[in-house]
Amino acid sequence: MVSGAAAAERLIEVDGVEKVFSVRRKAGRLRRVKDEVRAVDGISFRVPRGEMVGYIGPNGAGKSTTIKMLTGILVPSGGRLRVAGIDPARERTRLARRIGVVFGQRTTLWWDLPLKDSYELVRRMYRVPDTAYRANLERCVELLDLAPLLDVPVRQLSLGQRMRGDIAAALLHDPEVLYLDEPTIGLDVISKAKVREFLLEVNAERGTTVLLTTHDLTDIEQLCRRVMVIDHGRLVYDGGLAGLRAAGDGERTLVVDLERELPPIEGVPGARTVKVEGPRQWLAFPAARSAAPLVAAVAERYPLVDLSVREPDIEDVIAKLYAGGDSGPDSPGGA
Numbered sequence: 001m002v003s004g005a006a007a008a009e010r011l012i013e014v015d016g017v018e019k020v021f022s023v024r025r026k027a028g029r030l031r032r033v034k035d036e037v038r039a040v041d042g043i044s045f046r047v048p049r050g051e052m053v054g055y056i057g058p059n060g061a062g063k064s065t066t067i068k069m070l071t072g073i074l075v076p077s078g079g080r081l082r083v084a085g086i087d088p089a090r091e092r093t094r095l096a097r098r099i100g101v102v103f104g105q106r107t108t109l110w111w112d113l114p115l116k117d118s119y120e121l122v123r124r125m126y127r128v129p130d131t132a133y134r135a136n137l138e139r140c141v142e143l144l145d146l147a148p149l150l151d152v153p154v155r156q157l158s159l160g161q162r163m164r165g166d167i168a169a170a171l172l173h174d175p176e177v178l179y180l181d182e183p184t185i186g187l188d189v190i191s192k193a194k195v196r197e198f199l200l201e202v203n204a205e206r207g208t209t210v211l212l213t214t215h216d217l218t219d220i221e222q223l224c225r226r227v228m229v230i231d232h233g234r235l236v237y238d239g240g241l242a243g244l245r246a247a248g249d250g251e252r253t254l255v256v257d258l259e260r261e262l263p264p265i266e267g268v269p270g271a272r273t274v275k276v277e278g279p280r281q282w283l284a285f286p287a288a289r290s291a292a293p294l295v296a297a298v299a300e301r302y303p304l305v306d307l308s309v310r311e312p313d314i315e316d317v318i319a320k321l322y323a324g325g326d327s328g329p330d331s332p333g334g335a
């Protein structure tokens with residue numbers, strides 16, 4: 001038996017979970033053959049209470065399928081899943097009270113109703129006690145600037161307004177876990193910033209556990225200390241953002257401003273000049289190395305005015321990781 005505290009600690013438990021879809025494919029004019037799509041191919045991970053985890057991967061990697069299994073919408077073909085100690089597929093309704101879900105591409109709100117009526121329906125559906133409902137709604141309205149939108153029918157809301165409305169709806173019943181599938185898709189920079197700020201606030205204030213899928217790596221950089229990368233249904237990385245940069249053979253860049261335009265800097269051990277633009281030069285060096293000896297070497301021989309160090313571009317790192325497929329640097333569930 002696992003003690004209550006230990007079970008609470010691991011709010012999401014995924015052990016060797018698989019999802020295989022059967023699809024019919026045309027083969028010739030009349031013949032159809034059955035194919036199997038292994039959308040999720042034996043993944044394992046744990047998410048402790050209060051953590052915010054990024055779940056990323058290329059199109060078709062298996063992210064949405066994982067989330068659907070974690071909500072109970074889809075039944076796994078194999079393996080074991082528990083969310084707050086509940087088997088999602090067996091007890092979907094009981095689980096629904098403990099989780100909130102936002103699918104960026106779809107709304108859970110009632111299209112023709114004003115936002116506030118949608119919330120009222122959510123309150124009744126989940127039987128949220130009055131005081132909790134009022135407090136939650138007030139907090140969401142304040143943090144997400146929803147006051148001017150409460151009387152507007154959902155179909156008249158812009159994408160960013162609708163997304164803020166959806167996120168609030170997912171939190172009115174105080175879920176312990178929030179699944180967000182592309183919550184910033186299609187939003188402008190200001191709306192994205194607002195959504196991110198709100199999620200950080202909710203996580204800090206209520207300790208809500210968040211699992212976030214996104215194609216926008218800024219979401220991950222600003223919200224998650226841990227990131228899981230899925231590709232072809234398998235976890236190819238599970239660990240910190242810093243580790244992800246190192247895992248992708250990332251390089252950092254030393255950007256130096258010299259007093260005047262000079263030929264490319266040479267003879268700095270462990271670094272190579274990759275770009276020169278007037279008096280500014282860019283030197284790439286392995287992400288794991290310290291920049292200090294490089295700075296000293298440049299300063300000794302060149303008229304240095306200013307410098308900065310740039311972290312590896314996370315997009316590049318991840319592109320390399322995807323290209324590496326399941327021979328990725330970290331074992332599934334590792335780190």
Ligand SMILES: Nc1ncnc2c1ncn2[C@@H]1O[C@H](COP(=O)(O)OP(=O)(O)OP(=O)(O)O)[C@@H](O)[C@H]1O
Nearest residue numbers: 021023037039057058059060061062063064065066
């Ligand atoms: N209902 C289904 N029937 C058959 N195949 C499916 C079904 N749902 C998903 N798939 C397939 O499973 C694989 C994983 O799909 P999934 O939607 O989980 O990927 P994803 O990582 O969420 O992708 P995206 O970033 O494009 O949303 C894909 O090959 C997809 O075509």
